[in-house]
Amino acid sequence: MELLNEFVTLLSQPYLMLLMLGAVVLGLLIGILPGLGGSVALALLIPLTFSMGPDAAIVLLISAYGTVTYGGAITSILLNTPGEATAAATTFDGYPLAKQGKAGKAITVAVLASAIGGIFGFLVLYLVLPLARSLVLAFTYPDFFMLAIFGLTVIAVVTQGSAFRGIISALVGFMLAFIGTDPLMGSSRFTFGSFHLWDGLGLVPVIIGLFAITEAFQLYYQKTSIAGDYDHDIKTDFGEGLRDFIHHRWLFVRSSLTGIFLGMIPGVGGAVASFMAYGSAVQTSKTPERFGKGAIEGVLAPEAANDAKEGGAMLPTLAFGIPGSAAMAVLIGGLIMHGLTPGPEMLTTNLSMTYFLIAVAIVSKLVALPVSLLVGPRMAIVTRIPGTLMAPGIVAISLVGAYAVEGSFWDVVIALLFGLIGILMKQFGYSRIALIIALVLGGLVEASYHQTMAAFGWEAFFNRSISLTLLCLTVLSLLWPWLRTSTLMKRILGGAHGSA
Amino acid sequence: MKHTHMEKPWRAVSCAVALAASVFTATAVAQDSFPQRDIELVVGYNAGGGYSSWAQALAPVLEEQLGGNTNVLVRHMPGAGGVVATNYVYRAKPDGYTIGIFNLGGLAATQTASEVMYDLTKMAWLGRLSLDPTIMVVGSDSGFNAPGDFKGRDRTVVSTKGLTANATITGAVTFDLLGVDWQPLNHSGTSEAILSIIRGDSHVSWGSFDSLKQYIENGDLKMLMYYDAERNPAYPDVPTPSEIGLPAEINEAFNTNRILGAPAGTSDAVVKALESAIAQAVKDPAFIERVEKMEVSVQYLDGAQTSRVVNSAVKGFTDYKDTISELLGSN
Known part of the structure; x- marks a missing residue:
């Protein structure tokens, strides 16, 4: 098998393996630094690769890039501050777990899901390579639309019990999603004359405001550490995490597949993959009410999807030279400088280079796994720092993060504004998660609707097998809670009737 | 031992004299020399993109051409398709320490179609790096x-x-x-x-x-x-x-030109200094090698020629403004 040959090539070169270890540590560091994500890691490292051969450049770039997500998950869990939009969904249950003294376990699960999800993604990539071109071309606008609608149904589940406030929160999220560039014309709208709003609201500053800052204020007033009175033995974290991971193995597989699938679609955006995986974890759970309050599945699902998606994102890159994500575009720029042209040749004449790339990605995940497991759960110590010290720290770190994403003070203002909105939402029982899900998916819903109408007309929503299947899933998932209770009702009624 | 003791005061004196002399010459030169401090080269897009790569390739060779005592710092300021960065340079103090690399086609189109602060026809143009038809x-x-x-x-x-x-x-x-x-x-x-x-x-x-x-x-x-x-x-x-x-x-x-510019009102001497440094930098073999690695090529124009290209681009978009308005209005 040619892929195995590339593994041998890689493992037999100590220089490359040493470089990989360095890149992994660097990637983890960049990920932990708030506001810095995969594209930043690549942009920083590309100039360093100029003096290297193509093999070393691939090792350095892919290894560092692949490890950034681990670091991002750590800050999402410990500080409620995602390093980039793709780690945002991890905050929903990651931080509540930290509040219960289970940060170490949550980080263990996040790292396991990331690493194994990433490896899974690249293995699937390897298997579907011969079909790469037809797979990428199989999906079009009405499918994206139905996918987004399906993703939105999770709002119904996360806001159970307060449906009215849930809908209001989601509608506000939609309104916020429409700020920026109108997808039909490409001109600016709802920008109040400010060019800072032309690109819309950044997801990271909004989440930092709604979650990190809001919770930091609460932490300050509760006058205990994040983990409060919960006393948890760090030594058992790994065992518990591993057990949880194995227990939820099917959720892991499903989330990884969701990630791979969404990674394949350029323009959908990495954040959508982790939100969709989170949503499907909620919908298929027997106890959906635990989500948002510290369900370990809420950490596992987005993290698995987030890393698995990179395998999927390689597909359009290799098949057409079209980057599947912003970071992938930067990676392509770096590879071109080393004489590699991503595109159909990567599937024919340069196939061995593609296999080398897959081998590097997989081995680097294996190297990163012990490194992250060694460092990550130990950082849970910050959840024991008194809240009066920690809260100002979180505010400062998260605001630096909001600034660092685009290097813009405007985003700091946005984060503070949403910090205020978050405090009010929390106080009056409005769902911040519903708002964020609508904000993430709103743009996709609107753009793909207009694109479908322009390209095919409304029939396309219903006469394509993929979009129709997704529509059926949407209807089913909305009716599911009702169906479940109604059969239950019947049984109860039946039982009552029999005994009477 | 004695010997060194004797020498030390002398050394100190000579050092002081040398220092004074260098300070004196530095101030003497500084009165009419540019640059004296770091120059900020603003890019309106993210790191890793095409404009960023051009700026990163240019910065080190430009430093050399400007005398080697100045750093040319690339600053990324993404947002609104380059408008945020263009406004920033447009508003900056016109002293030559804030310059930018711009996408002429995109910015000229935006200037014609929307309300923006900058006006490309008023800026001081330093040269064109490349043309992208x-x-x-x-x-x-x-x-x-x-x-x-x-x-x-x-x-x-x-x-x-x-x-x-x-x-x-x-x-x-x-x-x-x-x-x-x-x-x-x-x-x-x-x-x-x-x-x-x-x-x-x-x-x-x-x-x-x-x-x-x-x-x-x-x-x-x-x-x-x-x-x-x-x-x-x-x-x-x-x-x-x-x-x-x-x-x-x-x-x-309507073509895309990658052009370098400074705020309106930058003095002629500073513009000339930057323009000639850029003219030399684009001929530098190190720069050409970097650009060839990016699989693009240099199509240099000097400041005056760049100004003409800018003016005709803005005029071109203005002439077809009706078509553009129709495009925006009718759909």
Whole structure:
């Protein structure tokens, strides 16, 4: 098998393996630094690769890039501050777990899901390579639309019990999603004359405001550490995490597949993959009410999807030279400088280079796994720092993060504004998660609707097998809670009737 | 021992004298020399993109040309398609320490179509690094072979990336002149716009040559028209607009130029210093090597020539403003 040959090539070169270890540590560091994500890691490292051969450049770039997500998950869990939009969904249950003294376990699960999800993604990539071109071309606008609608149904589940406030929160999220560039014309709208709003609201500053800052204020007033009175033995974290991971193995597989699938679609955006995986974890759970309050599945699902998606994102890159994500575009720029042209040749004449790339990605995940497991759960110590010290720290770190994403003070203002909105939402029982899900998916819903109408007309929503299947899933998932209770009702009624 | 004791005061004195002398000469030179401190080179897009790569390649050679005592610091200021960065440079103190690299086609189109602070025609232009012509592309299997093939069709879908983008405006003006009815299928990124053509969901698209050439080389896209004064030597069969009977002025009016500029009101001496440093830098073998690695090429113009290109670009978009307004109003 040619892929195995590339593994041998890689493992037999100590220089490359040493470089990989360095890149992994660097990637983890960049990920932990708030506001810095995969594209930043690549942009920083590309100039360093100029003096290297193509093999070393691939090792350095892919290894560092692949490890950034681990670091991002750590800050999402410990500080409620995602390093980039793709780690945002991890905050929903990651931080509540930290509040219960289970940060170490949550980080263990996040790292396991990331690493194994990433490896899974690249293995699937390897298997579907011969079909790469037809797979990428199989999906079009009405499918994206139905996918987004399906993703939105999770709002119904996360806001159970307060449906009215849930809908209001989601509608506000939609309104916020429409700020920026109108997808039909490409001109600016709802920008109040400010060019800072032309690109819309950044997801990271909004989440930092709604979650990190809001919770930091609460932490300050509760006058205990994040983990409060919960006393948890760090030594058992790994065992518990591993057990949880194995227990939820099917959720892991499903989330990884969701990630791979969404990674394949350029323009959908990495954040959508982790939100969709989170949503499907909620919908298929027997106890959906635990989500948002510290369900370990809420950490596992987005993290698995987030890393698995990179395998999927390689597909359009290799098949057409079209980057599947912003970071992938930067990676392509770096590879071109080393004489590699991503595109159909990567599937024919340069196939061995593609296999080398897959081998590097997989081995680097294996190297990163012990490194992250060694460092990550130990950082849970910050959840024991008194809240009066920690809260100002979180505010400062998260605001630096909001600034660092685009290097813009405007985003700091946005984060503070949403910090205020978050405090009010929390106080009056409005769902911040519903708002964020609508904000993430709103743009996709609107753009793909207009694109479908322009390209095919409304029939396309219903006469394509993929979009129709997704529509059926949407209807089913909305009716599911009702169906479940109604059969239950019947049984109860039946039982009552029999005994009477 | 004694010897060194004797020497030390002398050394101190000579040091002091040398220091004083150097300070004196530095201040003497500083009165009419530029630069004395670091220069900020602003890029309106993210690190890792095309403009960022050009700036990163230029910065070290520009430092050398400016005397080696100055750092040229690349600063990324993404947002609103380069408008945030352009406004920043436009407002900066005109002392030559804040300069920027700009996308002429995109910014000129935005200036014509929306309310923005900057005015490109007022800025001090330092030179052009490269020209990136607009091209018209279709899917390789689409059956379209010439721009004229679109005449008389009922429904033509154009894959676009923002209706005020210069590529879209080029397409709108071209189809307007050819009398083709069309409708846009808009996308937020180049990737999606290209996939739309390859899938066959839309029929035709316009974009910059540099950003599309890899897809032409791969055989997924086919070029139908090349917007420049001359044909591209690598594609001798692809006509320019004037060759198929369109007005010659649209040959170059909407192309993307990567240009360097400083705020309006920068003194002539500073502009000259920067301009000549850039002129030397683009000839530097190290710079040329970096640029060739990016698979693009330098098409240098000096400050005065760049100003002319800027003025004609803004005029070009203003002349076709009706077509543009119609485009924005009727859809």
